[in-house]
Amino acid sequence: MSVLIVGTTALDSIKTPKAENPRLLGGSASHAAVAASFFSPVKLIGVVGEDFPKKYIELYRRHKIDLSGLQIVPGKTFHWSGEYEVNMNNRRTLLTELGVIETFTPHLPETHKTAQFVLLANIAPALQHHVLDQMARPKFVAVDTMDLWLNIALEDLLRLLPRVDCFVLNDSEAHQLTKEDNIFAAMKKIHKLGPKYVIIKKGSHGSILSGPSGHFICPAYPLQDVCDPTGAGDSFVGGMMGYLSTARGSIEKNFRRAMVYGSVVASFCCEGFGLNRTTKIKRADIDKRVRELEKLTKF
Amino acid sequence: MSVLIVGTTALDSIKTPKAENPRLLGGSASHAAVAASFFSPVKLIGVVGEDFPKKYIELYRRHKIDLSGLQIVPGKTFHWSGEYEVNMNNRRTLLTELGVIETFTPHLPETHKTAQFVLLANIAPALQHHVLDQMARPKFVAVDTMDLWLNIALEDLLRLLPRVDCFVLNDSEAHQLTKEDNIFAAMKKIHKLGPKYVIIKKGSHGSILSGPSGHFICPAYPLQDVCDPTGAGDSFVGGMMGYLSTARGSIEKNFRRAMVYGSVVASFCCEGFGLNRTTKIKRADIDKRVRELEKLTKF
DSSP states (O other): OOEEEEOOOEEEEEEOSSOEEEEEEESHHHHHHHHHHTTSOEEEEEEEETTSOHHHHHHHHHTTEEEEEEEEESSOOOEEEEEEOTTSSOEEEEEEEOGGGGGOOOOOOGGGTTOSEEEEOSSOHHHHHHHHHHOSOOSEEEEEOOHHHHHHOHHHHHHHGGGOSEEEEEHHHHHHHHOOSSHHHHHHHHHTTSOSEEEEEOGGGOEEEEETTEEEEEOOOOOSOOSOOTTHHHHHHHHHHHHHHHOSSOHHHHHHHHHHHHHHHHHHHHTSSTTTTGGGOOHHHHHHHHHHHHHHHOO | OOEEEEOOOEEEEEEOSSOEEEEEEESHHHHHHHHHHTTSOEEEEEEEETTSOHHHHHHHHHTTEEEEEEEEESSOOOEEEEEEOTTSSOEEEEEEEOGGGGGOOOOOOGGGTTOSEEEEOSSOHHHHHHHHHHOSOOSEEEEEOOHHHHHHOHHHHHHHGGGOSEEEEEHHHHHHHHOOSSHHHHHHHHHTTSOSEEEEEOGGGOEEEEETTEEEEEOOOOOSOOSOOTTHHHHHHHHHHHHHHHSSSOHHHHHHHHHHHHHHHHHHHHTSSTTTTGGGOOHHHHHHHHHHHHHHHOO
């Protein structure tokens, strides 16, 4: 089954202590879509301006991403610029040019409305609502977010949570939302806001699931060299949804493995700037790291 | 086989946002010894003053800890006082009264010199050397440390590392020692200092092993309520050494499981002030959480 993904489609200018890369393909939907494409057909919902490089359209196409829901409109593509500190954990935004995303309204082609797996990747909660409003009856909906929406669109987000099956956020966002320092206490509170599955991402420490069958401690793949973590969280949730949409059997049965697959795609994402590394791997490379993670966690 | 443990035997006054507990039994050797006692006989090497409460001697005895290497000398027992912040991650030392530990010289009874498993729990590296100097030929030696020794006794510590099989330290200490932000890059550097096994502790994120068979990602047991993390690291390494000393088969074969057992004992430690919780559990409680961790990490 295919995965419908809405989120930002952006140009990212990323500076790390080692290098600087201007106007790479970025945005939550780009990362999530490429990640999901290793497992299942992807329908992308987003917007770009007329300045959007053709090579990035080609890149989406090479990943067999359905672009009939991608709007190309007059104006400039959303542009984000950020800089990482030496330890790669802290980043600061240097520049945000919203461009065409400022007036974006997602329109779903008819063929998209019956998608069964929906990923509301990081974008304004109002737009995430707008996509769900157009859907027939999806089987599984996951939503990702960021601190910005907790600050400026909390009500929209809180109205969204009862509408989704899975809420993915990172540890600092979970703390911001619940005021809980303890991750397990935070997840308990977040379940009460609606979602059956809650995933808290902890960067290089992996992620934790709280679901109907209890918790799952999902490992991160060990990396000795992190080049650029931008998009790792989007790759995680994209890979997870891609795997989940094609795996046989119940969602509950496949959920843990789906997270591990997402975790592995995220590890590749961190090894290159933007999507540079992720777009060079094959499904077999992912499978290999999943097998390694099995060995790395067995006792 | 028994485990010989040297380290501090202290009185800890611990303040958390929820409560304040004066003069609890503490110190690296106390925590490690109680943790190891669930798995194997323990020989404790340490020093206390004449003020050391009899009830704590009784506590050691209930755990069948051999006290023939515990010196009781005129003066005051080492007293540490600390305070935790709300998130339980940051603590600050309010007071350190060295007392009798200032002039401590470990003397090993003859029966102790042939111990096969030796844990040099956190104490001055010079004293850790002094214990090793008296040993015949131990099969496996592990050493723990703290930031203080990296600051004021680095040379002693660096001379010690080629003498031990396993070096256990936390992530911030690993960074301090190697200047590496990446944990896996740090472990690679630490191997070059001597130890075959390197373990980096990451608190609630678990720990990572780098050993002859590669890495192992060791989970932390999920806790919704952390009462007092003092001694968790000592409990981890104590439980690990206790398990390792009695498990059948090669050290390499048992190492991962030993870490998981240590991790579980550490989880109990966090659930009470000082040793309050750890001293109330039974081996069966530990086994139960190990089985739970198996389920929590399986995919």
